[in-house]
Amino acid sequence: MTTPSTDAHLWRQGEPGPGETVLLPRTANQARGLARYCIDFLRVPRAIGPATLERLEQFHLDSVGCGVSALALGANAPTVLRDEALATSPSRGTRGGICFGSAQPCLIEKAVAANASAVREWDSNGTNFGYDAARGRTAGEFGHNDFYPVAVAAAREAGLDGTATLRVMLLIDEIRGRLAEVFALRKYAIDHVHHGAVACAAAYAAALGGTEEQVEAAIGMVVAHSVPYRAIRAGHQLSDSKGASAALAAEAAVMSGRRALAGFLGPLDVFRNPLALYRVNEPCADGTSPFDLELGVSGDAFAIHAMHFKLGLYEHQSAGAIQAIIDLVGSEPTVARDLDGLTAIRVKIYEPAYSIIADPAKRTPTTRQSADHSLPYILARTLLKARTAVAGGLPLDWEGLMLLPADYSAEAIADPAIGCLIERMSIVPGGPSYDALYPDGIPTSVEIDHPSRGRLGGTLVQYPLGHARSAAARTAAVVSLKFDRLVAAAVDDPQRLRERMRVTGRSSEEMAELYAFPIHGCDPG
Structure with missing residues (x-):
């Protein structure tokens, strides 16, 4: 049964999986509701299921393997963005960000861009297709597990331990995953990374102690100022912009979050704004947005269970x-x-x-x-x-x-x-x-x-290995092998790197230096 909590929240028992969810109805200020959800998720935590946390660890480790490999082999976009980051110094009053392969602090948003670009460059990390048949939410927008560097950057700045950092990672995946179920950006030539930018702005601002109004302002800035179009994926030969789209979206999200925390007031109630991308592309009655948004709160009621692994380098x-x-x-x-x-x-x-x-x-x-x-x-x-x-x-x-x-x-x-x-x-x-x-x-x-x-x-294949509905144990084994192969020539000890990337149980000091390990062929700064 569903019972109302506030004008923006409706709580319900998660079905078919165990756990609670929160519903942000289309008639409410969903941007403020999303801000409240983020703050509650991080500061008044409910128990998260072990299966959810383990899947999150798998996706994060997989992303790191992809990023380390791309940097070790000198991939252009992440190398350019990493060099750009390492040429900067942290902003006044901050600890700065850390790039893969360096212990040198730099501008937070530049480190995030460099790390997210590395993670995404091979197009080999996790994927979602925006599909929840049980809820009837099947918009089918794409998305990828590109944004963990935002959570790691937030952990360093806010002094979060591994447990808290995992919650920020899950928050980002949940928001972008659920948005992908209800709003298909690609139908309007908008790149799928925009859902990730909204998630990152909200999660980052909340993780750094933002108020509801500040988190809402960060969301509003991303939606109003940073909408990427699929021009980056069109044409006969694709460019660096294809792989770096998530990185640049994450950079904009972190900058929006930091500006909101400093007092900049972005557009509020942006999902119901008649001139924002949602209502412009899917017109609806005044006082509403085009969709309800339901988000996991506890147990295993999270979108990550419908996300997929890639078992090599290929478009999913x-x-x-x-x-x-x-x-x-x-x-x-x-x-x-x-x-x-x-x-x-x-x-x-x-x-x-x-x-x-x-x-x-x-x-x-x-x-x-x-x-x-x-x-x-x-x-x-x-x-x-x-x-x-x-x-x-x-x-x-x-x-x-x-x-x-x-x-x-x-x-x-x-x-x-x-x-x-x-x-x-x-x-x-x-x-x-x-x-x-x-x-x-x-x-x-x-x-x-x-x-x-x-x-x-000629036989129809519907659930290839790596798909969320395929054999989980077999998928995990191949993903683990992929990690070993990708990092084999990039680090001295792949097993040690695997152990280092285990976020569960890490102290705040360990999280602050999580990505500061040497990578062969990478300038340590």
């Missing part, structure tokens, strides 16, 4: 196709041995995946940023890895065919064998029957014509 909507290839070559190794003999590779995939990773412009990528968003390239590279694996007697599974940074090197992208496979590849929209299965799943099928084995495959 290609996971169903990769699984289909793995299933096919695993059952028919002859296919992997004789790629030159394949006469046709036919792929069916849902929208919006087709428009994002399979449009004709994606058939000839020349940059890494375009290649990891090219379904033809991803499948061709997976098939080539399968040929190498079968020749060496290696397993034809996710472990054996894991896509890693080397698979997106300039040499790999220029390999003539890639183009030969793509020439035989046709990718078409699956139509309404496929589209209806998203965002619950990642519906894809791959069919191959082989000269001796005939027509193979």
Whole structure:
């Protein structure tokens, strides 16, 4: 049963999972309600379920592995942003932020931008698809677990221990995850990272002791001043802006939070503002926003349980196709041995995946940023890895065919064998029957014509490994292996780094220096 608490809050028992949730109705000032929710979540904490905390630790560790690898290999955007950060000094009266691989304090927002850029650069960390069928909230907006550096920066500045920092991390994931269920930014050409910016502004300001009005002002500033458009993801060849979008959103969010804490008053009641992005794009009656917003409070009633892991470097909507290839070559190794003999590779995939990773412009990528968003390239590279694996007697599974940074090197992208496979590849929209299965799943099928084995495959894949509905233990094992492979050449002791990144039980002093460990090839500052 639901009972009202204030004009902005309605409490209810979380169903179908255990735990409580809070409802911010569309008729209330949701920005103020979100501020109150953040403050209560951090300062009047209810018990969080062990399964939620463990999943949060997994997503954070996965993000760190991605970031460390990107920096060690000299990826451009995070290196540029890290150099920019390390050239600054902390603002007066602050402890400053810490970049991956350095103990030198710098401007907080610059450290956040550098770290979030590193985490996101490989496009290999966690994903959400904005889907809660039990509540009927299925807007299906994308999002990624890019924003943990904001929580770590808040911990350093506010003196939070590991337990409190995990709550800030969870708060960010919960807000952006639930917004993704009720408002599809992509429909209006707005980049999905904006939901993350709203979450970061609210969580950061609350973690640093902000009042309800200050947190609401931080949210208002982000919504009014910092709306990124999907121009960063359009075009034949993608740029550094694709991978750094979350980083720049996080930077803006932290700056908004800090300005609000200093007394700057941003727009209030912004979700009901008739000229803010929500009502401009989805008109509704005065005094309302386009959606109700329900947020987890305790137990395991959190959106993180519907978020997904990536098992290598690839745009997540290609996971169903990769699984289909793995299933096919695993059952028919002859296919992997004789790629030159394949006469046709036919792929069916849902929208919006087709428009994002399979449009004709994606058939000839020349940059890494375009290649990891090219379904033809991803499948061709997976098939080539399968040929190498079968020749060496290696397993034809996710472990054996894991896509890693080397698979997106300039040499790999220029390999003539890639183009030969793509020439035989046709990718078409699956139509309404496929589209209806998203965002619950990642519906894809791959069919191959082989000269001796005939027509193979064609089975619909909906929940590839790594998906929240796939085998959890098996997913965890592959994600753990991915971490080891990504950081193997980047740090002296991968196991020690794994242990260091365990946030549970950390003191405030340990949290303040969490990311200050050496990375091979990185300037320590």
